[in-house]
Amino acid sequence: MSLSARSRRRASDPRAVNLAWILDVVRLEGPLPRTDIVRIAGLSRATVSSLVTELLDRALVRERYDERRAGAGGRPPGLVELEPGAAAAVGVDVGRTHVRVAVADLGLNILAEAVHRVDVPDHHDETIELVVSMTERVLQESGVDCSDLLGVGVGLPGPVDRASGRLGSATILPGWVGLAPRAELEKRLGSLVRVENDANLGALAEGLLGAGRGSRVLAYVKVAHGVGAGILINGRLFRGASGTAGEIGHTTLANSGPVCRCGNRGCLEQLAGASALLAQMAEAGIEVDGVPALLQLADDGHAGARRVLADAGEHIGVAVANLVTLLDTDRVVIGGELGAANELLVGPLRYAARSAAVTTAGSSIEIVSGELGERAEVLGAVALVLREPLSLGTELLGRR
Numbered sequence: 256m257s258l259s260a261r262s263r264r265r266a267s268d269p270r271a272v273n274l275a276w277i278l279d280v281v282r283l284e285g286p287l288p289r290t291d292i293v294r295i296a297g298l299s300r301a302t303v304s305s306l307v308t309e310l311l312d313r314a315l316v317r318e319r320y321d322e323r324r325a326g327a328g329g330r331p332p333g334l335v336e337l338e339p340g341a342a343a344a345v346g347v348d349v350g351r352t353h354v355r356v357a358v359a360d361l362g363l364n365i366l367a368e369a370v371h372r373v374d375v376p377d378h379h380d381e382t383i384e385l386v387v388s389m390t391e392r393v394l395q396e397s398g399v400d401c402s403d404l405l406g407v408g409v410g411l412p413g414p415v416d417r418a419s420g421r422l423g424s425a426t427i428l429p430g431w432v433g434l435a436p437r438a439e440l441e442k443r444l445g446s447l448v449r450v451e452n453d454a455n456l457g458a459l460a461e462g463l464l465g466a467g468r469g470s471r472v473l474a475y476v477k478v479a480h481g482v483g484a485g486i487l488i489n490g491r492l493f494r495g496a497s498g499t500a501g502e503i504g505h506t507t508l509a510n511s512g513p514v515c516r517c518g519n520r521g522c523l524e525q526l527a528g529a530s531a532l533l534a535q536m537a538e539a540g541i542e543v544d545g546v547p548a549l550l551q552l553a554d555d556g557h558a559g560a561r562r563v564l565a566d567a568g569e570h571i572g573v574a575v576a577n578l579v580t581l582l583d584t585d586r587v588v589i590g591g592e593l594g595a596a597n598e599l600l601v602g603p604l605r606y607a608a609r610s611a612a613v614t615t616a617g618s619s620i621e622i623v624s625g626e627l628g629e630r631a632e633v634l635g636a637v638a639l640v641l642r643e644p645l646s647l648g649t650e651l652l653g654r655r
């Protein structure tokens with residue numbers, strides 16, 4: 256909360272500063288009973304009561320009563336939470352074979368959504384064009400007023416440099432390397448744009464809304480055409496010094512393996528990424544048209560399809576064991592297009608990870624499938640705008 260604390264000191268109107276502060280406390284920690292707001296905000300009961308009343312009047316928060324928490328003969332304590340309709344954000348998820356755009360309210364509820372399947376969204380200009388037109392369409396469908404839009408979060412499959420917003424060379428979109436889509440999209444959409452690695456967004460979403468809830472040190476592993484991990488520590492993204500933390504797809508599993516597009520040899524992605532799995536099937540004389548077809552085949556009991564998924568799970572499990580040993584994570588969530596294979600992939604992955612991780616960490620580690628499916632990244636993109644910033648209260652107040 257240091258950022259908010261600093262902006263508190265800077266601002267001139269103490270009441271506006273405290274209103275923003277309460278809004279941020281409720282946004283980051285809520286829903287909360289008033290007594291918790293008093294404790295976290297470090298303000299008096301009377302001050303908090305007056306501030307919450309004003310926020311209720313301005314329709315920025317609402318108070319919900321949970322009857323199950325009622326005391327003996329008394330009214331149950333209210334829980335203060337954000338008013339979902341007070342603001343909105345757009346989330347964009349650009350993958351190897353799709354572009355997904357969604358509009359969500361402040362409560363992270365999706366109001367409108369569109370998916371476009373593309374073969375290879377490698378042509379930067381065309382994809383930007385597509386993202387802009389899809390954003391305009393979903394905004395219109397959702398009925399969200401442009402003045403309520405706080406920003407656009409964009410997930411890209413590769414490491415995103417924190418300072419420049421440029422995409423690093425380990426991306427699976429070679430045509431995007433070194434480009435900075437943030438500036439271009441801000442110009443086209445006339446809105447603040449934040450760009451983030453897609454696995455980081457999956458971690459954010461599963462941690463807030465899905466299988467990672469309640470975890471203190473969470474790793475989310477996205478298994479799709481690329482393999483990458485997002486790390487969430489006490490609800491905050493851990494990006495590393497330059498933004499590439501968690502790029503486990505490019506950790507070496509086979510020293511003398513083939514050269515990877517990243518320049519190293521024997522990377523995990525070459526053994527367990529979707530392209531590798533489809534190539535393994537083709538080598539066995541079974542042409543499979545994409546990941547959904549592979550999963551369907553496995554679901555139908557095809558031994559070869561099940562085997563490539565199980566082998567991929569084992570390889571990823573070894574990398575996950577290293578991650579668990581380094582970070583002492585308490586939960587690992589497996590998502591991404593291949594994560595949808597559930598136990599066919601996650602079962603062997605869990606076994607391999609538990610065998611290879613340091614015993615104390617390995618024995619307690621929970622490894623589970625994601626709950627948000629193919630929406631994880633787009634929900635994370637929305638959360639990047641609405642939940643991730645430490646300080647957003649002043650911005651929200653300025654709109655009501």
Ligand SMILES: [Zn+2]
Nearest residue numbers: 505515517522
């Ligand atoms: Zn590599």
